Amino acid sequence: MRYLSLTDSxxxxxxxxxGVSSIEELFKDxxxxxxxxxxxxxxxxxxxPELVAHLEELAGKNVHTGRELSFLGAGxxxxxxxxxxxxxxxxxxxxxxYTPYQPEMSQGVLQAIFEYQTAICELTGMDVSNASGYDGxxxxxxxxxxxxxxxxxxxxxxxxxxxxxxxxxxxxYAPGFGLEVVEVPHSDGVTDPDDLRKAAxxxxxxxxxxxxxxxxxxxxxxxxxxxxxxEALAVAHVDPVSLGxxxxxxxxxxxxxxxxxxxxxNYQSYGGPHYGFIAMRSDFIRRMPGRIVGETTxxxxxxxxxxxxxxxxxxxxREKATSNITTNQTLLALAGLAHLSWLGPQGLRELxxxxxxxxxxxxxxxxxxxxxxxxxxxxxxxxRVGRPAEEAIRAARAEGVHPGYALKRDYSGMEDALLVCVTxxxxxxxxxxxxxxxxx
Amino acid sequence: xxxxxxxxxxxxxxxxxxSYDLPAAxxxxxxxxxxxxRLPELAEPEIVRHFTALADRTFGVDTGFYPLGSxxxxxxxxxxxxxxxxxxxxxLHPLQEEDGAQGALELMWLLQEILxxxxxxxxVSLQPAAGSQGELTGLMLxxxxxxxxxxxxxxxxxxxxxxAHGTNPASVTMAGxxxxxxxxxxxxxxxxxxLRAKVNEETAGLMLTNPSTLxxxxxxxxEVAEIFHEAGALVYYDGANLNAVCGISRPGDMGFxxxxxxxxxTFSQPHGGGGPGGGPIVVRDILExxxxxxxxxxxxxxxxxxxDRPKSIGKVRGYTxxxxxxxxxxAFIRAYGPDLRRMSEVAxxxxxxxxxxxxxxxxxxxxxxxxxxxxxxxxNLKRDHGVNALDVAKRxxxxxxxxxxxxxxxxxxxxxMIEPTETEAKETLDAFCDAMEKIAEEAxxxxxxxxxxPHRRPVRRLDEVKAAKRAIVKYGFDQHPDLxxxxxxxxTVEVQKGA
Numbered sequence: 001m002r003y004l005s006l007t008d009s010x011x012x013x014x015x016x017x018x019g020v021s022s023i024e025e026l027f028k029d030x031x032x033x034x035x036x037x038x039x040x041x042x043x044x045x046x047x048x049p050e051l052v053a054h055l056e057e058l059a060g061k062n063v064h065t066g067r068e069l070s071f072l073g074a075g076x077x078x079x080x081x082x083x084x085x086x087x088x089x090x091x092x093x094x095x096x097x098y099t100p101y102q103p104e105m106s107q108g109v110l111q112a113i114f115e116y117q118t119a120i121c122e123l124t125g126m127d128v129s130n131a132s133g134y135d136g137x138x139x140x141x142x143x144x145x146x147x148x149x150x151x152x153x154x155x156x157x158x159x160x161x162x163x164x165x166x167x168x169x170x171x172x173y174a175p176g177f178g179l180e181v182v183e184v185p186h187s188d189g190v191t192d193p194d195d196l197r198k199a200a201x202x203x204x205x206x207x208x209x210x211x212x213x214x215x216x217x218x219x220x221x222x223x224x225x226x227x228x229x230x231e232a233l234a235v236a237h238v239d240p241v242s243l244g245x246x247x248x249x250x251x252x253x254x255x256x257x258x259x260x261x262x263x264x265x266n267y268q269s270y271g272g273p274h275y276g277f278i279a280m281r282s283d284f285i286r287r288m289p290g291r292i293v294g295e296t297t298x299x300x301x302x303x304x305x306x307x308x309x310x311x312x313x314x315x316x317x318r319e320k321a322t323s324n325i326t327t328n329q330t331l332l333a334l335a336g337l338a339h340l341s342w343l344g345p346q347g348l349r350e351l352x353x354x355x356x357x358x359x360x361x362x363x364x365x366x367x368x369x370x371x372x373x374x375x376x377x378x379x380x381x382x383x384r385v386g387r388p389a390e391e392a393i394r395a396a397r398a399e400g401v402h403p404g405y406a407l408k409r410d411y412s413g414m415e416d417a418l419l420v421c422v423t424x425x426x427x428x429x430x431x432x433x434x435x436x437x438x439x440x
Numbered sequence: 441x442x443x444x445x446x447x448x449x450x451x452x453x454x455x456x457x458x459s460y461d462l463p464a465a466x467x468x469x470x471x472x473x474x475x476x477x478r479l480p481e482l483a484e485p486e487i488v489r490h491f492t493a494l495a496d497r498t499f500g501v502d503t504g505f506y507p508l509g510s511x512x513x514x515x516x517x518x519x520x521x522x523x524x525x526x527x528x529x530x531x532l533h534p535l536q537e538e539d540g541a542q543g544a545l546e547l548m549w550l551l552q553e554i555l556x557x558x559x560x561x562x563x564v565s566l567q568p569a570a571g572s573q574g575e576l577t578g579l580m581l582x583x584x585x586x587x588x589x590x591x592x593x594x595x596x597x598x599x600x601x602x603x604a605h606g607t608n609p610a611s612v613t614m615a616g617x618x619x620x621x622x623x624x625x626x627x628x629x630x631x632x633x634x635l636r637a638k639v640n641e642e643t644a645g646l647m648l649t650n651p652s653t654l655x656x657x658x659x660x661x662x663e664v665a666e667i668f669h670e671a672g673a674l675v676y677y678d679g680a681n682l683n684a685v686c687g688i689s690r691p692g693d694m695g696f697x698x699x700x701x702x703x704x705x706t707f708s709q710p711h712g713g714g715g716p717g718g719g720p721i722v723v724r725d726i727l728e729x730x731x732x733x734x735x736x737x738x739x740x741x742x743x744x745x746x747x748d749r750p751k752s753i754g755k756v757r758g759y760t761x762x763x764x765x766x767x768x769x770x771a772f773i774r775a776y777g778p779d780l781r782r783m784s785e786v787a788x789x790x791x792x793x794x795x796x797x798x799x800x801x802x803x804x805x806x807x808x809x810x811x812x813x814x815x816x817x818x819x820n821l822k823r824d825h826g827v828n829a830l831d832v833a834k835r836x837x838x839x840x841x842x843x844x845x846x847x848x849x850x851x852x853x854x855x856x857m858i859e860p861t862e863t864e865a866k867e868t869l870d871a872f873c874d875a876m877e878k879i880a881e882e883a884x885x886x887x888x889x890x891x892x893x894p895h896r897r898p899v900r901r902l903d904e905v906k907a908a909k910r911a912i913v914k915y916g917f918d919q920h921p922d923l924x925x926x927x928x929x930x931x932t933v934e935v936q937k938g939a
Contacts, residue, residue, distance in 0.1 A: 002775065003515055005865035006786050014793040014866065018809075023785050026792055026809055027688060029657045034694045040687045041557050045777030048519050055771060059528025061543030063536060072533045075758070082455060084487060090521070091495040092502030098511050098711040101937035102833065102843050104897040107441075108498035109713040112491075115444050118914040122477035128913050131714060134569035137758040145614075165758045172732075172754035176580060176616040217471055245465070247473050260758070269524075270544045271534030271759025272569070273716035285911065291714060296907035297923050298900040299892075299930035308907040314572070314610035315848070315936045319619045324610035327570040327704060331712025341444055341487050342455040345476040350457055356465030376468060393537070405535055424457050 002048070065268065068397065069430055071362075073380050073421025074213070074405040075136070075163045076271065077263045079241060079351075080425055082342045085265050085335045094334060099291065099327070103306040110305035113293040113330065116337040123243045123340075124236075124257035125250025126279035131291035132333040133276035133325070136260025137169035140207055140237060142278055142323065143256045144170060145177050146287045147205030147233040149322075150255075155180050155203040159191040159223075161212035162237060163260075164410040170207070179204070189214050189372030189382075193222040200230035205256070209237040210246065214407075214419065215359070215380030216372055217246070224253035240264040240277075240336070242378055244348030245356065256280040265339030266332050275329035275336060286312060289323030351424060355379035359422040362431045366438060371407075371417050380421045382407060382414075385438065389418045392438065399437045441497070441898075444480045444490050445915045454484040478917060497898050498713065499842055505868050509813050509845035509857025510605065510653060510939035512683050512705035517775065520708065520768040529767050534759035538744050544763060545743035548736045551770045555722050558682075558780070559699045560692030563728035565735065566720045567761040571680060572607045574700025574719030575647070577732065578676050579615035580753045581698060581723065582644050584730040585674065588751060595644035595673070601630060603654055603849040605680060605939055608647045617644060624851060628656040628806040635667050645674035650694065651681045651811035653849040653857070653939070655791065657689075665695025674698065674727075682706045683861070684788055684812035687781025697724045707769035718765035732756050786862035787812040790869060794860055797873040801880045805852050813859035815852050822854055825883040829854040830934055831890035832879055838896045839875035845938025857939065905931035 011023075020026060027035070046054060065078045072078075089095065093108065100106030100113075113131045120129035133139040144156045156174070158167050160183050167183065174181050184191060184199045191208055200206050206227035210220045220236060227234035235256040236249035241263045249257040262274040280288065286309065294308030314321040343351060359379045363370065371382035385392040389406035396403040404421060407414040422431070482490070500506070506513035524530065532544055552564035568574040579598065586595040598617040600608040602624055612619045620638055625631040630648070639646075646668050651657045658664060665675045677696035683706045691699045703709045703718030711717075723731060733752040734745035745760065776783060788811050795804070795814045802816040818829040833843030833856075845857040860869055882889050894900065906928070912921060 001779070001782060003517060003863055004782070004786050005863070006789070010866040011789065014789055018789075018792045018796045020792075020809075023789060026785075026788050027657075029659055029809060029811075030685075030689050031659065031662060034661060034689050036560075036688055036690050036693065039778045040780055042554060042776075042778045042780065043774065045779060046774050048775070051519060051771055051774055052523060054774065055523040055547075055767070056526060056528075058543040058547050059523075059526040061546065062528040062532045063540035064527050064529075064531035065533060066527050066531055068540070070533060072535055074535055076534055078531070078533070080457075084454070084484060084491075086525075087488065088491045088495075091491070093495040093498040093500045094713050095521075095710045096500035096502045096506075096513075096516050097498050097713045098506070098508060098513060099714040101508070101845075102837070103902050104834065104837055104894050104899055105499040105842055106497075106713075107898050108494035108496065111441065111443065111497070112494050112713070114914070118443075118445060119477075119479060121914045122479060134573060135758045137755070138569065138573070165755065168755040169757065172580065172756055173614075175583070176576070176614050178616060217468065221470060243473070243477060245467055245473055246471055248477070251474060267530045268533050269530055270532040270536075270541065270763035272757075272762035273718075273764050285913075292913055294907040294910070295912040295923060296903045296910070297926070297928040298902050299928055300900050301924050301928050302899055303923065304899040304902045306902050306904050306907045308904070308913070309911060310908075310935070314606035315939065316606070317610075318606045319609035319613045321606065321610040321613070324572040324576060324607045324614055325570070326572045326605075326607055327702075327711075327717035328715040329569075329712075330714030330716075331710070332716060334713065337444075338487070338491065341480045341482065341490075342484070343479065344453045344455070344481045345479045346453055346481075347455040347457065348479060349473070349476065353465045354457055354459070356467070357462045358460065360465065361460075361462050376466070397537070397540070402533075402536070402540075427458065428460055428462070 068400055068402045069433060070402045071404045071420045071434055072402045074419055075165060076268050077423055078268060078425055079263050079423050081267055082339060084342055085338045088338045089331060089335055107304060110293050112334050114305050116333045119337055119340050120277050120279050123240055124279045125248030126257050127282035128285050129279035130288050131293060132329040133278050133290060134329060135272060135274050135276045137166045139258040139276035139278040140166045141170050141173035142289045143235045143258050144179055144205055146284055148179060149287050150233060150284055151204045153202055153204040154178055155182060157182050157184060157199045157203045157206040159184050159208040161186045161191055161214060162207055162209045163213045189216045189375045190218050191223055193219060193226045196223055197226035197229055200227050200232040203230060203232040205233040205235050207235040207237060211242060211378035214382050215377040216375040221252035228253050242352055245352035261336045265335035273329060273332055275332040287322050290325045290328055354424045358426060362422050365431050365435050380419055382417050382419050384416045385418050386416060388415055392418060396437045401434055401437045403434060403438055441493060443915050447482060447486060448480045450481055452481045452483050454482060454487055504840055505864060505872055506842040507844050507858045507860050508842060508938045509859040510680055512859060512861055514708055514861035515863035516708050516710040520771045523771050524764050524767045542743055545736055547770055548766055549738050549743050551766050554773055555701060555720055558686055559722040560690030561699060561722045562725040563731055564720055564722050565731040566766060567732045567757050568719035568721060569757050569762055570717035571700055571702040571719045573756060574721050575607055575611040576614055577721050577756050578698040578700055579611055581727050581730045582674050583615060584753050585727055586644060594642060597642050598644050598647060599638060600647045602851055603652050628654045629658045629660055630664055632660055632663055639667050639671045643671055643673040645676055647676045647678055649678040649680050651684050654806060654815050655810040655813040656806060656808055657811055661694045684784055686784045688784050698727060703765050703769040708772040709765045709768050716762055716765060718762050783862050790860040790862060790864060794858060794869050794873055798876055801877050813857060816856045817852050818854040818856055821883045825887045827883045827887045827890045829856055830932060834893040835879050835890045836875060837894040841872055841875060847934060848936040848939045901930040901932055903928050903931050904933050
């Protein structure tokens with residue numbers, strides 16, 4: 001029992017102190033009829049070396065991005081995670097603490113969250129950020145719920161160019177939230193502001209993605225204006241890596257900015273755990289879901305940090321809470337703060353520019369027909385491979401290259417469309433290799 | 441301590457990126473960033489020192505005893521951190537084709553089988569991101585189940601216990617149900633007469649934690665389930681306290697239809713200063729058609745994602761859930777094997793030992809053996825010496841302990857909710873009990889020691905009222921207000937802290 005400190009003599013002394021003769025007696029309040037009367041049918045225990053060997057074997061069956069040259073993105077990205085992120089997250093104090101309910105014990109993590117909130121507000125141009133949401137999908141549902149209460153309206157409009165995973169989650173939440181979901185089809189790879197304006201009538205909010213799921217740059221300021229014309233809240237779903245290059249949503253009329261934080265500081269990890277971020281204008285602060293850290297002073301007048309505005313939250317407000325969220329993604333958000341601190345404003349801009357110019361180079365180098373030739377793209381773009389995309393993927397993977405994502409999984413009329421993603425980890429030589437296997 | 445933004449100096453940087461001799465990116469003018477975000481500008485040494493200083497000002501299970509009731513703050517084995525960082529897990533893309541993710545899918549399938557066995561139920565979805573999302577997912581399943589039976593309009597009420605975590609009523613609202621509260625009887629069980637009066641054809645289900653947040657196993661659990669099942673309703677198990685009963689009693693055998701499990705509690709995903717967690721749901725066969733898609737299934741020797749689930753409620757989170765959490769929890773359980781029961785036995789032994797030591801010093805609202813945690817009341821200290829649960833909590837910090845959960849559950853005045861977990865040594869339990877006894881003596885001798893506590897932390901008691909009133913929730917750079925000039929009251933609010 002390597003995780004237990006109890007010895008036989010401890011057990012004896014403790015049972016005597018309690019006044020019972022056996023461990024079994026401690027469970028006497030459990031009715032006999034619901035006591036489990038056999039050993040759990042689980043595989044035998046593994047020693048630590050055996051455990052590592054077993055998990056290495058399982059991990060070995062996966063084809064990760066170190067084994068396959070990967071151009072797969074579509075919402076989760078193979079960006080470089082700096083070494084300091086691993087080092088900071090390995091600190092046991094951060095790793096093994098919980099929500100800082102007792103601020104005098106937890107000034108470090110509270111300050112880190114306050115700094116994270118500041119970084120997210122700087123990136124997005126918003127006034128207030130929470131301490132994190134679960135991921136880039138659930139924060140979209142959260143934003144729609146905020147918008148419902150802010151506007152008194154129940155329709156939410158989603159651009160079809162919003163990540164399909166995000167749209168699916170919003171649709172799952174919608175019935176409970178009392179929301180009706182309307183989707184606006186794309187027009188040649190981006191959302192048409194006039195289409196959006198029509199759909200936004202009587203809507204609580206409009207959610208669009210910049211850069212969108214196809215990698216195309218949306219006319220985001222016009223989309224926000226279309227939402228605002230209809231007095232619907234404009235919600236932008238943004239990639240943190242793009243925000244050194246692209247304008248902050250708060251600067252072009254958005255009320256709420258949300259996104260998947262993974263590309264800033266988190267490994268791909270087969271989809272999680274990552275963090276979702278949600279930031280908004282101060283008008284909606286009392287509708288914000290989840291934890292918020294605020295500054296205050298102690299009895300000696302020293303600066304300190306506490307969880308604040310808790311009357312929004314489930315543990316105080318119960319059925320009237322703005323959300324049920326309790327455990328969030330603080331450690332992953334801390335990774336985001338560390339990565340953004342490592343980059344700084346200059347590094348973040350360079351990262352965005354590097355990805356964008358590498359992707360443009362890849363587009364030219366592949367020489368394949370573009371699905372949306374008129375559009376400006378960021379780190380992803382869609383090409384036609386001239387045969388079913390799955391076939392091209394299979395053939396490329398046989399050569400050790402994962403060429404991208406088959407858009408037909410989510411969109412009709414895209415049988416031969418491949419979404420190619422290029423991060424700063426792919427070199428021009430890697431891109432040559434991709435061109436070679438796709439041409440074969 | 442300065443914020444990282446206050447340490448920033450223009451022109452410094454840590455990260456460098458590869459530079460390729462390629463034409464510059466062309467961003468259309470109307471979309472280009474107008475002003476750079478004011479991210480910190482520091483070289484690597486200062487970043488590392490900054491976060492090290494923050495870690496030094498944070499208390500984790502690694503630092504010391506953390507008996508925060510209902511949160512199951514057990515030791516987090518380090519081998520789990522090693523295996524989760526294996527490139528085959530860490531660097532695996534969630535949209536990788538299934539043939540390239542067989543190890544991940546197999547691990548998830550194995551974990552599903554384990555959780556089904558531990559719960560005595562049939563089908564598992566690992567997708568929910570945390571306990572609260574598991575609750576919401578479970579309620580969505582209830583809704584889908586009744587819709588499928590043509591009872592969606594009729595079944596609109598969900599009942600929760602008056603001892604419930606705040607998440608239960610909050611989830612009920614988010615799922616679009618109406619809330620009704622059930623009362624606890626004098627022994628700490630659900631009041632059966634009260635339940636019988638409330639359950640009818642409008643009832644969709646019950647949400648219950650068992651053992652309850654009082655740390656007590658409901659002695660009539662079968663009757664409780666029966667009352668709901670006879671009315672055609674479902675029974676939901678909030679798995680927050682599963683650490684008490686693994687291998688000892690299974691929710692499915694108790695009569696529950698839907699269970700959520702907190703992988704970060706029972707199965708040792710580190711709590712990370714607030715998260716991440718994992719909130720898988722485990723359900724009876726009648727509910728399997730409705731679980732989130734995709735489901736992880738086995739076909740002979742192969743594992744795959746099943747999207748073809750026409751009755752599924754849909755996705756509740758991106759991809760297939762917080763995979764890294766699954767790796768850690770799977771590794772944790774495999775280290776125990778069938779002896780997982782021992783984990784729960786020792787958790788319950790540790791709690792009862794502390795209870796036996798402390799019940800003479802603090803009030804015990806329900807005179808019973810406890811399960812993995814117990815609730816005391818500091819109302820005797822309040823009555824006799826004018827100190828409250830909050831003061832006791834703050835004074836515990838001076839003795840080097842994280843305080844227990846306080847002011848919860850709501851039905852116990854001046855509640856102190858203590859959960860030691862199985863991983864603490866007897867000496868630690870004794871040291872904590874010694875401190876609790878000493879604090880009771882201090883309350884009698886010189887209550888101001890408690891009122892002014894903590895004395896030995898980086899900050900003194902913090903003014904929560906001012907924080908809420910001013911709502912300074914980010915650094916304001918050159919516009920940042922100076923709160924130091926304002927009088928500080930140290931107004932800490934007597935509300936639930938923990939759970």
